Each structure stands twice: as C-alpha cells, then as structure tokens.
Amino acid sequence: MEPDILELESFLPYRLYRLADTVSREFSRIYKERHGLTRPEWRTLSGLGERGTMTATELGEQSAMHKTKVSRAVAELERRRWLTRKPDENDRRVEHLALTKTGLAAYREMVPLAKAFERELLGKLSVEERVAIARGVAALEGTLERK
Amino acid sequence: MEPDILELESFLPYRLYRLADTVSREFSRIYKERHGLTRPEWRTLSGLGERGTMTATELGEQSAMHKTKVSRAVAELERRRWLTRKPDENDRRVEHLALTKTGLAAYREMVPLAKAFERELLGKLSVEERVAIARGVAALEGTLERK
DNA sequence: CCAAACTGGTTTCATTTGTAACCATTGAAA
DNA sequence: TTTCAATGGTTACAAATGAAACCAGTTTGG
Numbered sequence: 001m002e003p004d005i006l007e008l009e010s011f012l013p014y015r016l017y018r019l020a021d022t023v024s025r026e027f028s029r030i031y032k033e034r035h036g037l038t039r040p041e042w043r044t045l046s047g048l049g050e051r052g053t054m055t056a057t058e059l060g061e062q063s064a065m066h067k068t069k070v071s072r073a074v075a076e077l078e079r080r081r082w083l084t085r086k087p088d089e090n091d092r093r094v095e096h097l098a099l100t101k102t103g104l105a106a107y108r109e110m111v112p113l114a115k116a117f118e119r120e121l122l123g124k125l126s127v128e129e130r131v132a133i134a135r136g137v138a139a140l141e142g143t144l145e146r147k
Numbered sequence: 148m149e150p151d152i153l154e155l156e157s158f159l160p161y162r163l164y165r166l167a168d169t170v171s172r173e174f175s176r177i178y179k180e181r182h183g184l185t186r187p188e189w190r191t192l193s194g195l196g197e198r199g200t201m202t203a204t205e206l207g208e209q210s211a212m213h214k215t216k217v218s219r220a221v222a223e224l225e226r227r228r229w230l231t232r233k234p235d236e237n238d239r240r241v242e243h244l245a246l247t248k249t250g251l252a253a254y255r256e257m258v259p260l261a262k263a264f265e266r267e268l269l270g271k272l273s274v275e276e277r278v279a280i281a282r283g284v285a286a287l288e289g290t291l292e293r294k
Numbered sequence: 295c296c297a298a299a300c301t302g303g304t305t306t307c308a309t310t311t312g313t314a315a316c317c318a319t320t321g322a323a324a
Numbered sequence: 325t326t327t328c329a330a331t332g333g334t335t336a337c338a339a340a341t342g343a344a345a346c347c348a349g350t351t352t353g354g
C-alpha cells in the first residue's frame with residue numbers, strides 16, 4: 001500500500017457521504033414525487049409532526065438545518081397552509097409553529113412510507129449487520145456532538 | 148411508541164445524512180482553507196492522484212459525481228494548470244486527464260492531511276466501534292450497489 | 295452505406311444553498 | 325434609564341447544483 005496515495009474507495013468521509021447521499025436521494029423520491037417537498041420542507045413537516053409545536057430555532061436544532069433553510073421551508077409550508085405561526089406571549093421575536101389539519105394529514109400519510117423505506121433498507125441486512133451499522137453510527141455521532 | 152409518529156432522531160436515512168454532512172463539512176475545511184477547492188474539485192484531484200490517468204466518465208464513476216460536476220471541476224483544475232487533457236487516439240470524444248506537476252504537488256500535500264483526519268476521527272472510537280462502522284457501512288453499500 | 299440511436303462531454307437555465315448583512319426585540323450592564 | 329451585546333428570524337447576493345438540451349463523434353441495424 002503506497003503511503004502517499006489515498007484510496008478514495010476506502011476513505012471513510014467519502015464512503016459515508018456517498019452512502020448517505022444515495023440513501024437520502026432515494027428516500028427523497030418519496031416526498032418529492034408525492035408532494036413536491038424539498039428536504040428542508042420534509043424535515044420541517046416531520047419535526048412538527050413529531051413534536052407538535054416548535055419554534056424555528058428548535059426546528060433547526062432538532063433537524064440539523066441552518067436557520068435560513070428553516071426559514072425558507074417554514075415560509076413554503078405556510079404558503080401551502082400546512083402550518084401556522086403563533087407569536088409568543090412573552091417574547092415577540094419568537095413564533096410557535098404547528099401543523100394545520102392539512103399539514104398533519106400529509107405528515108400522517110408520509111410516516112408509514114418513511115418507515116417502510118427504512119424497513120426495506122435494513123431488511124436487506126443480516127441481524128449482525130444491522131447491529132453494526134446502528135452501533136457504528138451511534139459511536140461516530142457521539143464523538144462529533146461533544147465538540 | 149406511537150405508531151403514527153416518526154422519530155427523526157432514530158431514523159436511519161436522517162442520521163446517516165447528518166453524520167456524513169458533519170464529517171464532510173469538517174473535512175472540507177482542509178481543502179477549502181488550504182487551496183480553495185470545492186468538493187468536486189477535491190474529488191477530482193484525489194481521483195487523478197490515486198489512479199494517474201482517467202477520463203471524465205471514469206472520474207464520475209469512481210467518485211460518484213454527476214457528469215456536470217466532473218466537467219466543472221475539471222475545467223477549474225485545468226484553469227489552475229493542475230491537470231491537462233490529452234485526446235484519445237481512437238475515440239475523439241474522449242479525453243485522458245492527468246495531473247500536472249503542480250497538481251500532483253497539491254495532491255501529495257493533501258494526502259497526509261486527509262489520512263490524519265480519518266485517523267483522528269476513528270481514533271476516538273473503540274476497536275469494536277471501528278469494526279462496527281466499517282462492517283455496517285460496507286453492508287449498506289453492498290445492498291445499494293446491486294440494484 | 296446511411297439513418298437512427300447512443301455516448302463523452304459541455305452549456306444553459308432554474309432551483310437550492312451558504313454567507314453575511316440585516317431588522318426587531320430582548321437582556322444585561324453601567 | 326440608556327446603551328450595547330445577544331438572539332429569533334428574514335432577506336439579499338453569490339456560488340453550487342441538477343435537469344435537460346445540446347454538440348460532437350461513434351456504433352448499430354436495415
């Protein structure tokens with residue numbers, strides 16, 4: 001093995017990125033084809049569906065998005081009347097976001113599709129492989145968040 | 148556990164993407180700060196450094212990039228005089244790309260930095276965790292490529 | 295042969311993204 | 325209080341991206 005050569009094929013950052021990109025691209029077909037959502041929009045929908053009510057900042061933290069992405073996604077979902085904003089009582093900078101009936105319906109429709117996608121993906125692995133990916137990803141997440 | 152709720156925090160596509168995004172973003176600082184390269188440019192440099200000579204199509208396959216990304220990255224590296232194109236003898240559509248001395252020097256400078264980055268990342272994991280991530284990623288790669 | 299389909303690579307255009315500046319409001323300090 | 329730093333969120337602008345059209349040049353089938 002040449003020391004001054006980098007094997008892209010086995011370089012972890014590259015492999016991780018390519019893997020995530022492929023998986024995410026395939027999954028995105030689901031919400032893109034069904035509702036024409038972008039990834040930030042899907043994450044916003046998903047975050048609010050899961051938690052009920054959140055501020056834009058919280059959304060950004062929960063779903064690892066830059067605040068401009070959140071802002072744009074929220075604006076678009078609002079335009080579709082999938083969510084509403086309610087000003088905070090005490091702090092007039094803050095808005096509490098929540099899904100409307102329509103937004104919730106879309107969310108409820110997406111959840112089983114998302115779960116099925118994940119199930120199918122993991123279904124191709126052996127039990128040990130599933131354990132391995134879960135453990136490995138968790139470990140890396142752990143090292144990254146504390147910094 | 149509510150069946151009609153999706154926990155983003157434990158949803159594999161999301162976790163993978165976030166992880167890869169974080170790692171890749173951090174790694175990108177290295178080639179961005181040092182040479183002002185974009186990711187496609189870095190991958191092009193890295194691919195040619197590793198293999199010596201490649202066509203644009205091969206580059207795209209090796210580094211999982213859309214052909215327009217390759218085209219643009221190659222154009223930029225050529226502008227910097229980091230690579231040259233040599234027309235194919237038999238097929239005049241094809242160009243063989245190779246790094247110049249300058250390009251190779253940049254590559255040689257980057258390789259140890261890339262390796263150090265990976266080493267440091269993996270260094271925070273236990274041996275079992277390293278095995279787990281390697282195995283898990285390989286398994287998922289396997290399921291995705293055969294389709 | 296020769297048209298039609300295909301392939302390597304580039305370009306155009308619309309969309310998405312990131313950075314930085316920005317506005318309004320709030321909290322803390324003097 | 326007044327001022328100044330910090331915070332929630334939006335906007336403007338430049339750069340990166342993807343889809344589709346495109347321009348050679350090449351292969352294939354009739």
